[in-house]
Amino acid sequence: MAAKKQKLNGNMIIAQSGGPTVVINQSLVGAVLEAKKHKEIKKIYGSLHGLKGILEENLCDLGKESKANLELVAQTPSSALGSVRKKPTPEDCQKVFEVLRKYDIRYFFYIGGNDSAETTHIINEAAIAAGYEMKCFHICKTIDNDLRENDHTPGFGSAAKFVAQAFMGDNLDNRALPGVKINVIMGRHAGFLTAASALARQYPDDGPHLIYLPERPFSMEKFVADVQGVYQKLGRCVVAVSEGIADENGEAIASKFIKEVDSHGNVQLSGSGALGDLLAKEIKEKAQISRVRADTFGYLQRSFAGVASAVDQKEARAAGAAAVKFACGGEYANGSTAIKRAPGKKYMTWIERTELKNVAKETRHMPDEWIAPSGNDVTKAFIAYVAPIVGPLPKIGRLKVYKVAKK
Amino acid sequence: MAAKKQKLNGNMIIAQSGGPTVVINQSLVGAVLEAKKHKEIKKIYGSLHGLKGILEENLCDLGKESKANLELVAQTPSSALGSVRKKPTPEDCQKVFEVLRKYDIRYFFYIGGNDSAETTHIINEAAIAAGYEMKCFHICKTIDNDLRENDHTPGFGSAAKFVAQAFMGDNLDNRALPGVKINVIMGRHAGFLTAASALARQYPDDGPHLIYLPERPFSMEKFVADVQGVYQKLGRCVVAVSEGIADENGEAIASKFIKEVDSHGNVQLSGSGALGDLLAKEIKEKAQISRVRADTFGYLQRSFAGVASAVDQKEARAAGAAAVKFACGGEYANGSTAIKRAPGKKYMTWIERTELKNVAKETRHMPDEWIAPSGNDVTKAFIAYVAPIVGPLPKIGRLKVYKVAKK
Numbered sequence: 032m033a034a035k036k037q038k039l040n041g042n043m044i045i046a047q048s049g050g051p052t053v054v055i056n057q058s059l060v061g062a063v064l065e066a067k068k069h070k071e072i073k074k075i076y077g078s079l080h081g082l083k084g085i086l087e088e089n090l091c092d093l094g095k096e097s098k099a100n101l102e103l104v105a106q107t108p109s110s111a112l113g114s115v116r117k118k119p120t121p122e123d124c125q126k127v128f129e130v131l132r133k134y135d136i137r138y139f140f141y142i143g144g145n146d147s148a149e150t151t152h153i154i155n156e157a158a159i160a161a162g163y164e165m166k167c168f169h170i171c172k173t174i175d176n177d178l179r180e181n182d183h184t185p186g187f188g189s190a191a192k193f194v195a196q197a198f199m200g201d202n203l204d205n206r207a208l209p210g211v212k213i214n215v216i217m218g219r220h221a222g223f224l225t226a227a228s229a230l231a232r233q234y235p236d237d238g239p240h241l242i243y244l245p246e247r248p249f250s251m252e253k254f255v256a257d258v259q260g261v262y263q264k265l266g267r268c269v270v271a272v273s274e275g276i277a278d279e280n281g282e283a284i285a286s287k288f289i290k291e292v293d294s295h296g297n298v299q300l301s302g303s304g305a306l307g308d309l310l311a312k313e314i315k316e317k318a319q320i321s322r323v324r325a326d327t328f329g330y331l332q333r334s335f336a337g338v339a340s341a342v343d344q345k346e347a348r349a350a351g352a353a354a355v356k357f358a359c360g361g362e363y364a365n366g367s368t369a370i371k372r373a374p375g376k377k378y379m380t381w382i383e384r385t386e387l388k389n390v391a392k393e394t395r396h397m398p399d400e401w402i403a404p405s406g407n408d409v410t411k412a413f414i415a416y417v418a419p420i421v422g423p424l425p426k427i428g429r430l431k432v433y434k435v436a437k438k
Numbered sequence: 439m440a441a442k443k444q445k446l447n448g449n450m451i452i453a454q455s456g457g458p459t460v461v462i463n464q465s466l467v468g469a470v471l472e473a474k475k476h477k478e479i480k481k482i483y484g485s486l487h488g489l490k491g492i493l494e495e496n497l498c499d500l501g502k503e504s505k506a507n508l509e510l511v512a513q514t515p516s517s518a519l520g521s522v523r524k525k526p527t528p529e530d531c532q533k534v535f536e537v538l539r540k541y542d543i544r545y546f547f548y549i550g551g552n553d554s555a556e557t558t559h560i561i562n563e564a565a566i567a568a569g570y571e572m573k574c575f576h577i578c579k580t581i582d583n584d585l586r587e588n589d590h591t592p593g594f595g596s597a598a599k600f601v602a603q604a605f606m607g608d609n610l611d612n613r614a615l616p617g618v619k620i621n622v623i624m625g626r627h628a629g630f631l632t633a634a635s636a637l638a639r640q641y642p643d644d645g646p647h648l649i650y651l652p653e654r655p656f657s658m659e660k661f662v663a664d665v666q667g668v669y670q671k672l673g674r675c676v677v678a679v680s681e682g683i684a685d686e687n688g689e690a691i692a693s694k695f696i697k698e699v700d701s702h703g704n705v706q707l708s709g710s711g712a713l714g715d716l717l718a719k720e721i722k723e724k725a726q727i728s729r730v731r732a733d734t735f736g737y738l739q740r741s742f743a744g745v746a747s748a749v750d751q752k753e754a755r756a757a758g759a760a761a762v763k764f765a766c767g768g769e770y771a772n773g774s775t776a777i778k779r780a781p782g783k784k785y786m787t788w789i790e791r792t793e794l795k796n797v798a799k800e801t802r803h804m805p806d807e808w809i810a811p812s813g814n815d816v817t818k819a820f821i822a823y824v825a826p827i828v829g830p831l832p833k834i835g836r837l838k839v840y841k842v843a844k845k
Contacts, residue, residue: 047614050615051610051611051614051615053607056835076842077837077839079839080614088842088844088845090841090842091837091839091840091841091842092840092841092842093837095838095840096837096838096840097838100835100837100838102835103833103835104835104836104837105835106832106833106835107610107832107834107835107836108606108607108610108611109607109610109611109613109614110614111835111836111837112837113613113614113615114614114615115615116615133845134842134845196742196743196744196745197738197742197743199515199743199744200460200515200516200737200738200741200742200743201737201738201741203458203514203515203516203741203743204458204515204516204737204740204741206516206520207454207458207487207516207517207520207521208457208458208520208521208522208523212737303711303714303715303718303731303732304710304711304712304714304715304732304734305711305715307710307711308710308711308712311710324710324736324737325710325711326734326736326737326738327711327733327734327736328738329731329733329734330607330608330611330619330731330733331604331607331608331733331735331738333611334607334608334610334611335603335604335607336603336604336606336607336610336831336832336834337603337606337745337831337832338603338744338745424743424744425513425514425743425744426510426513427514427743428463428507428509428510428511428512428513428514428518429511429514429518430484430498430500430503430507430511430518430519431502431503431504431507432484432486432498433498433499433502433503434497434498434499435483435495435497435498435499437495438495438540438541
């Protein structure tokens with residue numbers, strides 16, 4: 032009789048970290064419902080506000096949640112367990128282990144972006160160093176879509192849908208009352224979300240007419256000239272600008288105006304209208320166009336209730352479930368979930384396990400082939416990439432405008 | 439044999455004015471489809487960009503539009519004919535008549551707010567003075583919900599739905615990553631839209647926790663104290679602020695920072711993050727709370743694609759159709775459409791004809807009984823008023839959070 036593989040019996044803990052998304056609870060619920068299928072997983076703990084909840088032993092019993100309530104939570108935006116932006120110090124990690132050991136945690140799941148993958152990696156290393164057997168998995172999430180190894184990340188599709196629908200309406204608003212409209216979109220170093228604004232275009236003259244990404248150096252002179260060019264042609268101009276745009280020296284345009292920095296060393300770019308107002312002022316003064324407006328989409332992009340991509344919801348759920356399957360499969364002691372996609376036109380995705388270090392720290396950026404040579408637009412290849420992730424969008428109607436001859 | 443009432447034969451023109459809404463094209467299409475039923479209406483012209491289109495003889499033939507295309511346009515946000523913020527001078531009015539007479543216009547419809555009602559009134563007066571028989575009707579519209587005679591106005595319900603869904607998500611975002619979040623909402627003199635943020639509340643501790651309306655003098659000291667109070671109690675605070683908040687002397691808080699003024703003498707309040715940033719700065723400095731963010735919802739509130747109130751869509755359509763019915767009924771030569779509502783719990787509305795002067799110029803404000811005595815919240819009576827106008831909202835799930843005893 033063949034030796035039966037020994038299963039790792041113990042408790043599980045799961046936490047959410049970083050910026051919330053509209054589908055982050057799908058991953059949570061996906062993981063919890065999958066965990067309930069595995070007998071080696073005893074208690075299913077949730078940590079409130081990420082690692083902070085472990086450090087403070089502020090835990091809840093997710094195993095007691097009803098399926099009906101979990102399903103309602105899954106449909107609800109923003110991290111149901113609460114989130115945190117704290118990066119653990121070596122001392123924090125030591126304390127995390129004391130707690131994990133005390134609660135007999137053998138399955139650790141952390142839903143978040145690259146910072147959270149790094150945190151998971153640190154904890155996994157510490158567990159190994161301590162000779163404590165524990166499965167450590169990171170579950171991919173970020174509206175920025177900047178995780179390596181992933182074709183795209185849970186949360187991005189829904190945020191991109193919000194941005195696209197916002198631009199659809201805003202383009203029509205600008206068409207009705209012409210002028211220059213600048214919209215500032217989230218994305219510190221990666222322009223994916225800003226680029227998704229291009230999905231708003233349904234007619235040849237639809238905006239956004241210009242798209243500025245952090246992947247290309249931003250020149251104020253070129254920006255003013257670009258806007259003037261579109262305005263002269265169409266009598267109006269809608270612009271999508273990433274909050275993370277930086278000059279040729281890599282200095283963020285916004286950083287000259289906003290001082291707050293979080294514990295990861297990131298300048299606060301969201302939750303302020305300063306960048307949009309700055310750009311609008313430049314256009315008013317330099318391009319001498321009087322009606323110039325700026326909106327900063329802000330936190331609505333990641334948390335707006337009622338606008339989710341169905342594909343995104345499904346994939347976020349699958350990522351959560353996959354992490355538990357990988358952990359319980361016995362093949363891997365740790366890793367991260369990565370969304371993979373089949374090449375070709377037919378949209379098909381699946382979740383693979385990848386090494387934590389492949390996702391941690393470094394992020395990915397918009398590849399060159401998705402950015403127009405002009406540096407102020409995206410390519411058709413990007414549209415083909417992003418459209419199925421976002422799914423169907425409202426159809427925009429236009430009057431045919433049968434012109435009446437002047438009398 | 440009784441004398442048969444003489445019908446006024448001639449052409450019709452319709453135009454859209456002021457800020458776009460998500461349902462303003464419902465009113466346009468409602469009017470056009472109704473006009474097609476009346477034989478006395480010959481040509482159905484649309485004027486591009488409000489009165490500007492008449493002044494420049496920039497007209498289109500709406501009678502040639504297919505019903506299918508009109509239905510698609512009806513579902514589309516923002517003024518399909520284009521809009522304008524220009525208030526006609528007496529010279530403009532003279533020129534308008536020359537054009538109207540030249541095109542044998544006998545039915546004039548103007549979709550807009552109180553400024554547009556005033557414009558319609560001026561044109562009607564000029565028509566009478568010129569001895570030119572013409573039916574002049576204003577069709578109610580404004581997200582601000584500030585038209586007199588109306589229980590509520592087309593456009594408000596959808597904008598309120600957007601605001602409510604935005605706050606639902608933002609409250610959850612703030613709950614996940616606690617701090618102070620300030621959201622600036624459109625509404626120059628009337629707080630209805632800001633007040634609608636209260637619809638986001640589904641649990642007792644849900645935000646918005648504080649609501650500031652232009653109907654109550656805004657004191658920076660009280661604001662800081664209010665926020666501190668909520669923050670001390672809940673560890674977080676979500677605030678809804680109307681862009682039009684003013685101090686005890688009636689000076690707009692924003693006006694100290696924003697200079698641009700439109701041709702109606704209104705200070706530009708939207709399309710800038712200045713007010714939100716100012717308020718956030720005050721809280722950071724005076725309340726010594728570090729995580730403070732501000733978002734200004736901006737134009738998304740009035741034009742976002744894909745979030746419309748079904749009730750609002752239906753009523754906007756009905757208002758457009760009603761204006762044509764009133765004009766063709768023979769009973770009235772002019773007027774405005776007003777949405778009336780039956781008293782009591784059962785939601786039932788209809789469109790009445792009212793005098794142009796009853797809607798023009800002056801606007802209405804939140805009545806006292808809908809504002810909490812504290813001056814920083816709304817009452818249950820307001821919720822009962824606004825909920826059926828907005829219609830169903832997403833249901834928010836929460837974990838039950840079965841706390842685990844500390845070991």
